[in-house]
Amino acid sequence: MKKDFTVGPSVERPITRDDLLDTEERMIRFFGEIARHEAQPGRFPRWNDSVDQLMEVAHWLARSRQLRSGLTGKPLTMKEIATRLCLNLHRRCPRNIYAVARQSQRTGRPDVVTYYTRLRVHGGFGLSSFVDFVEPISLPRLRSYRGVFDGGGQNG
Numbered sequence: 001m002k003k004d005f006t007v008g009p010s011v012e013r014p015i016t017r018d019d020l021l022d023t024e025e026r027m028i029r030f031f032g033e034i035a036r037h038e039a040q041p042g043r044f045p046r047w048n049d050s051v052d053q054l055m056e057v058a059h060w061l062a063r064s065r066q067l068r069s070g071l072t073g074k075p076l077t078m079k080e081i082a083t084r085l086c087l088n089l090h091r092r093c094p095r096n097i098y099a100v101a102r103q104s105q106r107t108g109r110p111d112v113v114t115y116y117t118r119l120r121v122h123g124g125f126g127l128s129s130f131v132d133f134v135e136p137i138s139l140p141r142l143r144s145y146r147g148v149f150d151g152g153g154q155n156g
Contacts, residue, residue, distance in 0.1 A: 012122050015114070023117040028066045030127040031057060035067060035076070035084040044134045047089035052104035054091060056112050058082035059101040089131065 034045070047054055061067055062078035069076055076084075078097065086093035094100045109115065119125040 015117050015121060019117050019121055020113055023113055023120060024064070026120075026127060027057070027113065027116065028061070028064065031061055031081075031085065032067050034088050034131075035081060036070075037088045042135055044136070045089055045131050046134050047085075047091050047130060048132055049130050051086075051091050051094060052100050053112065054085055054089070055082060055094065055097050055101040056104040058085055058097065059105075060112050090134075 037045070058078055058081045061081050062076065065075040067076045067081060068074065069080075078101075082097045083093055085091075105111070110118070116127060120127075
């Protein structure tokens with residue numbers, strides 16, 4: 001009798017409306033926390049996905065009107081959300097954020113909510129897996145410059 005060690009095709013369960021609503025809630029909490037993030041000395045969060053994906057997230061957050069200004073209580077605009085996300089996640093903010101978000105939506109990929117829902121449900125990834133905390137290196141102080149500038153102006 002021959003043993004068969006092949007694994008059959010994986011069966012992915014369909015994404016339900018409850019999964020999408022749960023992901024929307026998680027996105028609002030996660031990105032809202034990042035938008036309100038205060039700088040911590042020695043820890044720098046960095047976005048690992050593309051900037052156009054981040055602009056699409058900013059567009060979705062602005063459309064949802066869930067993030068509000070602490071001073072006025074009005075919903076934040078897409079410009080404010082994109083600026084805060086790029087600043088706090090240490091990414092360069094595009095000059096025309098609206099064009100970048102629109103181009104990202106036209107690529108044929110699923111929208112950001114469906115994308116993150118698929119990653120969460122099928123892959124087991126959370127939104128925090130897209131953010132790394134980078135700590136700067138600290139070098140010991142130089143006690144002497146002897147040997148630093150030797151070499152006659154050449155490298156080394």
